[in-house]
Amino acid sequence: MGKLKFGVAPVVYPSIFLILLISFLNFHFHFLSFFPTNLVHHKQISIEEELSRARAAILEAGRSHSYIFNNNHKYFIPRGSIYRNPHAFHQSYVEMEKRFKVWVYREGEPPLFHLAPFKNIYSTEGHVIDELHHSTMAAPHPDDAHAFLLPVSVTNIVHYLYHPHGDFHPTRIGNILQDYVTILANKYPYWNRSSGADHFFVSCHDWGPYATAQNAKLFKNLIRVLCNANVSEGFKPVRDVTLPEINVPSSALNQPDLNHSKSILGFFAGGAHGAIREALLSHWKDKDKDLQVHEYLPKNISYLDLMSRAKYCLCPSGYEVASPRLVESMHVGCVPVIISEGYPPPFSDVLDWSTFSIHIPARRIPEIKNILEGIAAEEYEEKHKRVLEVRRHFVINRPARHYDVLNMVFHSVWLRRLNVRLHL
Structure with a gap:
């Protein structure tokens, strides 16, 4: 050596x-x-x-x-x-x-x-x-x-x-x-x-x-x-x-910033990659109109549009712990729901993620709807406002x-x- x-x-x-x-x-x-x-x-x-x-x-x-x-x-x-x-x-x-x-x-x-x-x-x-x-x-x-x-x-x-x-x-x-x-x-x-x-x-x-x-x-x-x-x-x-x-x-540095009216309680769409997503899809896939969990969307339905209409966006780990949905959700004004084990979110040294996100352990996947519905309207509004504030720290500029x-x-x-x- x-x-x-x-x-x-x-x-x-x-x-x-x-x-x-x-x-x-x-x-x-x-x-x-x-x-x-x-x-x-x-x-x-x-x-x-x-x-x-x-x-x-x-x-x-x-x-x-x-x-x-x-x-x-x-x-x-x-x-x-x-x-x-x-x-x-x-x-x-x-x-x-x-x-x-x-x-x-x-x-x-x-x-x-x-x-x-x-x-x-x-x-x-x-x-x-x-x-x-x-x-x-x-x-x-x-x-x-x-x-x-x-x-x-x-x-x-x-x-x-x-x-x-x-x-x-x-x-x-x-x-x-x-x-x-x-x-x-x-x-x-x-x-x-x-x-x-x-x-x-x-x-x-x-x-x-x-x-x-x-x-x-x-x-x-x-x-x-x-x-x-x-x-x-x-x-x-x-x-x-x-x-x-x-x-x-391919056409821009960032996903567009959207903030539509929120008509959906929670949203996820993605493949069954890893144990956490498998559990999520097994329990919730296409079973609830308020908590919309899909494996893949039809080509004529916009993923980002649906995400922007949700109050909460589910961000489960895939094969590994990270998920691009964490940043995508903030760009569309959606409160991220982190479903992951052993994952310290980005910039946790300075950002208090508890003020603008929800963390749900994988073992509580069957309770997701009850947990989200149990969050008071005032608490949701505060988290939503902070998502709009914090997303400046997740924008790529060159x-x-x-x-x-x-x-x-x-x-x-x-x-x-x-x-x-x-x-x-």
Whole structure:
């Protein structure tokens, strides 16, 4: 393995400061600590000092419940109950836009590296990777970077290396990422000095977690930005990031924003993919006019139109935990009903999902109608209003705009980088 090292052991503390600060305003600093093995350049000392100042500013904003305004943020300031701590979130976001720099490694050739889909269900993978190649957040030199992107595309690996051969064993994905990191670790000091804790990769493919599963020791500190964010399969919310799954249409960046009158209690249409959907269809398929659950719709019926006429949109897991219906429902003004196990929704560090969504455990699928009918009209109206507020954070813009989905993903990575302190 050349210079690749496994002996730099982090000290893991009982709580993760900044994520918990945004969520619960915990006033104590706790960090994942890493000890570099080589002499660190003066610029890295400056970066760590800069991060320390950012932490202090976020803490002060959270404690004092105050906003620091600047010209870039006058047009939108996060407020209200959809945020766990809007003051701390706002300050953290301001600090990110002011400071955060990401180095995208140049090694690797398309289509397996630097390129991923911009359309279809895996599109957020492509847009995040591509945006970081062109964003003002891109570091001009790796010594200026706070974090490092491994620009590998699991979606394209599956498409180009698996589909032509009919070979669906996931080993190849892990080998590619491990070999790539080996090259980088032999060429640069950045991976070894943090054991990968300031590095991240992005995948919206169901097989994304397989990229690190083969060598858990090597990748134990890597920030994984995944659509398939399954806690029961090793996803760690304090280290990893839930990537929203957005099915980008061929003709636009986003589904249209709709908000029709609500004549349907609940709606779902989709195939019997996985145990949760099988249970949902078995119990409710085409059996109730108020809770409309369908396997597939006739071609002359609009999926989005029906969804926009429902008060609640059922978002069950498929073969994996994520569902594009979560974002689709918000675009059409429908309160999402999450039916999933072990899935931390996107941006839960800063968003309080209980204020604009419903979570129903899979075991309570037979009770769905009773549960939804038992929600008071006033509570529904509040949740519906908040859905219309929060959906701005789930819109794709190119280039990215303030507080949109791409910048929310970058903010999630920024929070996790703030939770790493390199001892210099």
